Amino acid sequence: MANKxxxxxxxxxxxxxxxxxxxxxxxxxxxxxxxxLDYIDTLNELDTEGIEPMSHVFPxxxxxxxxxxxxxxxxxxxxxxxxxxxxxxxxxxxxxG
Amino acid sequence: xxKQYETIIGLEVHVELATKTKIFCSCSTRFGGAxxxxxxxxxxxxPGSLPVLNKQVVEYAAAIALAAHCEITRECKFDRxxxxxxxxxxxxxxxxxxxxxARNGYVEIGAGDTKKKIRIHEMHMEEDAGKLIHDEWDDTxxxxxxxxxxxxxxxxxxxxxxxxxxxxxxLTKLKTMIQYLGASDCKLQEGSMRADVNLSVREAGAKExxxxxxxxxxxxxxxxxxxIEGERARQIELLEAGRKVVQETRRxxxxxxxxxxxxxxxxxxxxxxxxxxxxxxxVISGEWIDRIRKNxxxxxxxxxxxxxxxxxxxxxxxxxxxxxxxxxxxFEKAAALCGKPKKVSNWLMVETLxxxxxxxxxxxxxxxxxxxxxxxxxxTEEGAINSTVAKKxxxxxxxxxxxxxxxxxxxxxxxxxxxGELLKVLQKVIAENPQAVVDYKGGKEKxxxxxxxxxxxxxxxxxxxxxxxxxxxxxxx
Numbered sequence: 249m250a251n252k253x254x255x256x257x258x259x260x261x262x263x264x265x266x267x268x269x270x271x272x273x274x275x276x277x278x279x280x281x282x283x284x285l286d287y288i289d290t291l292n293e294l295d296t297e298g299i300e301p302m303s304h305v306f307p308x309x310x311x312x313x314x315x316x317x318x319x320x321x322x323x324x325x326x327x328x329x330x331x332x333x334x335x336x337x338x339x340x341x342x343x344x345g
Numbered sequence: 346x347x348k349q350y351e352t353i354i355g356l357e358v359h360v361e362l363a364t365k366t367k368i369f370c371s372c373s374t375r376f377g378g379a380x381x382x383x384x385x386x387x388x389x390x391x392p393g394s395l396p397v398l399n400k401q402v403v404e405y406a407a408a409i410a411l412a413a414h415c416e417i418t419r420e421c422k423f424d425r426x427x428x429x430x431x432x433x434x435x436x437x438x439x440x441x442x443x444x445x446x447a448r449n450g451y452v453e454i455g456a457g458d459t460k461k462k463i464r465i466h467e468m469h470m471e472e473d474a475g476k477l478i479h480d481e482w483d484d485t486x487x488x489x490x491x492x493x494x495x496x497x498x499x500x501x502x503x504x505x506x507x508x509x510x511x512x513x514x515x516l517t518k519l520k521t522m523i524q525y526l527g528a529s530d531c532k533l534q535e536g537s538m539r540a541d542v543n544l545s546v547r548e549a550g551a552k553e554x555x556x557x558x559x560x561x562x563x564x565x566x567x568x569x570x571x572x573i574e575g576e577r578a579r580q581i582e583l584l585e586a587g588r589k590v591v592q593e594t595r596r597x598x599x600x601x602x603x604x605x606x607x608x609x610x611x612x613x614x615x616x617x618x619x620x621x622x623x624x625x626x627x628v629i630s631g632e633w634i635d636r637i638r639k640n641x642x643x644x645x646x647x648x649x650x651x652x653x654x655x656x657x658x659x660x661x662x663x664x665x666x667x668x669x670x671x672x673x674x675x676f677e678k679a680a681a682l683c684g685k686p687k688k689v690s691n692w693l694m695v696e697t698l699x700x701x702x703x704x705x706x707x708x709x710x711x712x713x714x715x716x717x718x719x720x721x722x723x724x725t726e727e728g729a730i731n732s733t734v735a736k737k738x739x740x741x742x743x744x745x746x747x748x749x750x751x752x753x754x755x756x757x758x759x760x761x762x763x764x765g766e767l768l769k770v771l772q773k774v775i776a777e778n779p780q781a782v783v784d785y786k787g788g789k790e791k792x793x794x795x796x797x798x799x800x801x802x803x804x805x806x807x808x809x810x811x812x813x814x815x816x817x818x819x820x821x822x
């Protein structure tokens with residue numbers, strides 16, 4: 249079954265991802281996403297009646313850390329790849345919350 | 346007759362937990378470090394890094410949930426909330442949507458006939474975002490990730506509040522409770538407690554809820570009260586004009602006392618939540634819950650009763666002092682040091698409250714040490730300084746936490762207990778005020794007041810007025 253992705257959906261996903269796409273890119277993205285959804289549809293062929301949904305594949309729980317500070321000043325590494333920096337901070341286009 | 350409107354308010358309260366490390370990595374949570382010094386690959390979302398949950402976060406969150414009568418979710422999980430913003434380095438926030446740590450609780454506000462339950466819908470654990478600082482110089486934003494990954498608990502209430510007073514009562518109750526648990530310092534000004542207000546209005550008696558707006562950037566109880574009044578009026582005005590309230594997020598500007606629409610609110614589906622694959626479920630056993638319950642410290646109500654019994658403090662005073670854990674701590678330490686609980690309580694109830702009000706401060710912002718308050722009480726009790734001087738010294742303690750004994754010595758504020766000196770001044774005052782002396786001798790009690798005043802002035806306030814009065818009477822016999 250071929251999934252159809254509407255133009256509106258492509259627009260919306262673009263806005264949420266903060267991406268500006270050309271018409272050609274939108275067309276390509278649409279085709280790719282349709283293919284992905286078709287692939288996911290294969291899973292719908294499985295009978296999942298009575299099976300608990302899971303969020304993790306390992307039979308593990310309660311993996312904890314103790315509340316002890318072991319990290320020191322990480323600013324050099326953190327800022328190492330910053331395209332722009334100022335005052336020990338990442339410099340980004342003006343953003344107001 | 347004008348239509349009557351009812352205000353419906355629900356709150357989302359974020360509380361920064363008092364852990365030493367962040368929720369998913371071993372970086373420090375300390376407030377105020379140089380930008381990006383408390384960061385590592387995990388809290389800056391570097392590819393390949395893996396989060397590991399801080400156990401203390403679960404302990405604190407569960408303690409708050411139990412104190413707020415919530416049901417603990419025995420198996421809870423984390424989810425990713427996806428959005429793009431520079432303060433969020435992973436492009437998702439690890440939060441809890443499907444199975445939050447607790448649900449269905451309540452806290453009680455008011456007393457007697459006005460007692461009311463505010464229901465809690467759910468409580469979840471999540472990570473805080475970084476901080477954006479606007480750089481005026483070159484019109485850019487600077488990003489500091491020190492706060493990224495600081496643990497938060499979000500407490501979501503039901504829309505059970507009807508006025509600013511109820512909102513503040515609810516917040517005060519939460520704050521006191523959480524401070525007593527030691528789970529957070531809950532400072533609104535510093536942002537360790539933040540409240541978003543969801544508000545709608547409807548005609549009195551209507552069944553359907555109106556369209557609500559969400560207000561952010563409220564960093565004091567006063568701002569919250571003003572924002573609620575402002576938003577209620579704005580919505581009523583729209584409805585009266587036959588217009589609609591738009592569902593949106595608004596930012597309160599307390600200086601302008603007005604709110605502004607922010608970007609239109611993304612829907613829950615826009616966040617494309619999905620289970621966090623890097624973290625395993627948290628299973629909270631019955632034994633664990635029992636242990637947390639058993640370890641809960643003395644809560645406010647117990648403390649209040651103890652103060653009344655142990656120190657003979659009146660109900661009202663005990664209520665005020667115990668409302669803030671910080672104030673209660675100062676009280677207990679100072680009382681133990683000077684052995685005069687009633688006097689300590691008086692300084693807190695009268696001068697401290699007056700100064701807090703004058704400076705628009707919260708009790709948590711009291712910065713003087715109990716040692717200095719205790720010393721002041723002792724100095725006053727010993728008669729080393731009089732009450733007028735003591736008040737002045739207290740203002741200095743309140744503002745700068747000065748050491749009172751050294752300060753009064755330095756400033757020459759100690760009472761002059763030299764009788765010879767006092768007598769000399771008395772004689773001079775009497776000689777200079779013959780009319781007052783005649784009046785007093787003629788039975789005018791008031792005239793004595795004038796003479797005491799003159800004497801105190803001549804002694805630059807450094808005498809005990811009681812002593813001056815006694816000596817004057819003796820002298821004029």
